[in-house]
Amino acid sequence: MPNTVTVVPFQGTQEQEKELLEAIEAHAGRPGAAMPVLQKAQAIYGYLPEEALARISAGLGLTMSELYGIVSFYAQFSVNPKGRHQVSVCLGTACYVRGAAAILAAVEDGLGCKAGSVSPDGKFSIDATRCIGACGLAPVIIIDGDVYGRLTPDDIPGILKKYTED
Amino acid sequence: MADTVNLKINSVPVSVPPGTTVLEAARQIGVEIPTLCYMKDISEIGACRICVVDVKGARTHVASCVYPVAEGMEVRTHTPDIIRSRTRTLELILSNHRMDCLTCLRNQNCELQKLAADFGIQETRFPSDAHEPQIEDSAVHLVRDNSKCVLCRRCSAVCKHNQSVGVIGPAARGFDTHIACAYGRDLGEVACVSCGQCITVCPTGALTESCQTDEVWSALADPKKHVVVGVAPSIRVTLGECFGLPVGANVEGQMVSALRLLGFNGVFDIDAAADLTIMEEGTEFMKRLTGGGPLPLITSCSPGWVRFCEQYFPEFLPNVSSCKSPQQMFGALMKTYYAEKYNLAPEDVFVVGIMPCTAKKYEIRRGDWAVEGLPDVDVALTTRELSRMISRAGIMFRSLPSSAFDAAFGVASGAGLIFGATGGVMEAALRTVSSLAEGKPPASLDFTEVRGTAGVKEASYTIRGRSVRVAACSGLANARKVLQSVKDGSARYDFIEIMCCPGGCVGGGGQPVQPQSLKNFSDLRALRAAALYKSDADMPLRLSHESPLIKQLYREFLQKPGSPEAHKILHTHIEKGEAV
Structure with a gap:
């Protein structure tokens, strides 16, 4: 189940954040922007950390709970990183x-x-x-x-x- | 396009404007189609399938709440097939509903319970595993129990649509779907403003205020405590609904009698503290207007709004008035002036606020108290909690004689009374500010431009030769629009009233819960507000600064509006919050 809060500290890099912001900018304002941006974010981080969702929320004007509704609906998204x-x-x-x-x-x-x-x-x-x-x-x-x-x-x-x- | 569409509902001809839904059209022949998820103009998602009807030629049953009428349409609303469909849907909803109706706060005021009774459901064909409570009570103001949730999404719709807060929503999928905050966080951890609008739209007992009546019962039973109660302006025009009176009935007299019967040592009117707010805030406004700002001044009475400002618009915090809310001013005076005057130890004075509001439960914990270590207000109860205390005490509310507030803090103006409706604080302030600035009251005391349930109201007045632009808005989604327009320079105001809840306090999250079927077609906020304005019009005292109590308070204790003493007791410093 994806609805367990991640316990591992966020360890995103500035490069990852830059890449995410570019993805948000490329899709912002278009209908249906959430899915491709979330997929990109997962590709960047390997999962969907809360910090990334907060960026997407601000960038696309969707609330955290709306995004989380999408993330927790589809099995393709994970809110937890993989362990070593x-x-x-x-x-x-x-x-x-x-x-x-x-x-x-x-x-x-x-x-x-x-x-x-x-x-x-x-x-x-x-x-x-x-x-x-x-x-x-x-x-x-x-x-x-x-x-x-x-x-x-x-x-x-x-x-x-x-x-x-x- | 034709002006009207002609159709038949249950063989009865109906003519309605194009765009009307089948649900709305059916009301014209006296049929109320049952609904569960539908909230007119707020959430029209056609999801619950309770409102299905038979439309001739349609492939399936259609959801009447979102199905527009068409010329020549033939609708049937209660065929055996339709009744069977609605019943089955209800049985499925009940199959995973924790049915502890007898011990539920919403017993006898539950939309699901009523539907189950209307459809004669006497046994559950689809029994499920025993459902344990899923209590989430991390926020100070409410308790969520998802084991009673029917997933109608009305809570998340008001949170997003009316309040532009949107901290709750559906998560996961299929049978695991549930209403949650992002990442399954507790409500106490996210940027919820505690407005309680979600509670007032929940059809079941899944959302309730955190009930604090026990604390009040204990205080009332404690011989050492001197328990005083202050009642917010709007309560007198809503409490009657809990006892079967029509919406908009003013029950001030019975309410005071009931509070006295409950055993309060002092029964006081927070309208008087509202008058005081006008003196302080009016003074603050004139000071900012003449002394270079910062403008616009924004009101601070509504703790849901204050919390919204802290979390979503911190750049406007310098604009928010430093005045405490009337509730906090009332409590602060009880523990200082009143305690001193009646020779009571401040720690023995127990202050209860009766509030239209769940955010008041959060507000009383904010600190900035008049007496170090003692909260200004000990417990803030909602209208609903007060009604439960009255019922539990066996008080025959409807047949009570009328009585008046205790004189020590019971004289208030009509200006204080209209605080309960959106625009009321602005109007009360304008009455006093223009009177004091011009040296005489304005020709008319009715500032009708700022009245009414519109989300945003704007007006311009001339004060001391200067044009003053004001706005009054209610509902945080409207507040967001107004603040955004100030931010981007497209609007300019000198004074803004912001009330967190749509319609102001009469629409507060602590007010009596009425079924959505009533709210869809009747504006409760307008009916409740009309009762406030009617009483105000009938009052001889309609100006805060003319109240003898206000004059006495400044003479005996507070010196003058804006004085250091007044600042110490009646003002606060808004803490900066962070949006999660």
Whole structure:
């Protein structure tokens, strides 16, 4: 769910801001300007930080709540940055019947953040995904491209430890 | 294009101007089509599907609130099919509504409850999981409970359209859709101005004022406390609505009797503090007019407006009058002059304001108090909260005899009374300023140019040979337009009255909640304001500076308008706020 406030401090650069302001200027005053500008902002920052939305709000004359209505409506937008390590928990049918819900809970517990968000230190983000096609290994998680299968919740702390210690 | 369109509604011929909606046309034959999301001129989104009707030849049922009439159209408004459709829509709305009607503040004054009763819904075909309350009470003035929200979007429409604030809106999608602030922030964290307009348009109990009647009950029961109450000008013409009286009934006498029965030690009229505001603000205006500004002077009575200025137009803060609002002046005098005169310890004087306003709940916390560490006003209650106290005490409001305010702070002019309507502060000020400047009252005390519910009213008067340009506006969207025009130089004013709520205090966010179906076709603000102007016209005392109480206050305590003593007690310094 995108409606969780970002906990990671904003780290935008001046170059990013310049690029955003150019995008706003290119679309300001035109009908339907919000979508392309929001897409551009997400391309610039990798997500839609509140600071960027405030710029867009001022530039396009739309309120923050109007923009947030759009951002939270479309799955393509994210209000949270990706963590340095990306954890995907498969919630496809096969994984689900093999206990993926408990796996996801263990991951969330272990990292201190919910699916769709990022941990307070910015290190991890969790995605709950559809079937990733590894049903034979159900339940499955992927961390930075490494696949871990046939898991029980007890396996999770050991796996996460490998990534927390870098 | 023809002047009229002829159609048939339920086989009855109707002629209406082109552009009329089916909903409006149906009223002409005496049919009120039910609505939920529709707010005439404010939010016409055709979303809730309660107002559907059958139009011959149309592919589907149409939303009558947004469907324009056409020549020869044949409409039917309550076929079995239509009734079934509306009922099903209602059942679906109820399926995720937390139905705790008995313990809901809006019990018996709920548009959803009425619709459910009208459509005879006695069981829920689509029972859902138990709905837990989703209480959000971070702002001082209101409580949101989205478990009772029907997503009509009326709250976000007034916030954006009427107030140009727009801090709330629909977020997420599908079944997860909910009304929220950007990034799911709490209302207390964003640039909300606390006007409470959203509360007055909510059809259910999803939005309510934060109710503080318990604090008042406790104070009344405390033998150590001397509890005084001051009533804002507009309350006397709106409170009656809570007891089934027609809109615009003036119930001043019964209201005073009821307050006395509740046990207040002093029942006072904030109109008198409004008179005082005129003395101070009038003096400030003349000083700025003759001493080089800054002009325009902008009124400071409306805390929603003051907060809007701080957050959205901080560059105008030097223009805002330094006067406290009448409520704060009243409280400040209670804890100083009144306490001294009646030999009371200021900390034992408990001051209650009865206000048309939810922003007053925020205003009383702002600081700048007359007595260090003691708030000028302890609790600000809305009209609605007062009506609940009266009901709880079993007071037979409608049959109460009329009585008068306590004399210690109960004499006020008609000028103070009209503070309750947009343009009233301006008119009251003009009466006194022109009288004092010219040495005699003007030929007519009615400054009709600044009356009425228009969003922006402008006029020019001559004071001491100088042309003075004034404007009175209400509703923050109108205030925004006026300020913008001053900023870009397209308009020039010397004195501006700004009221946060459309229509001024008679349309305040703390006033009785009337169903939108009534408000769509009747201007409550005009009816309420008319009652104020009628009383003013009937009063022998219509000039603030002629009030014997005002003369006495300056003689005994405040010296003269604008004196250091008056500044200490009656003026404030607006803090600079930041828009989130």
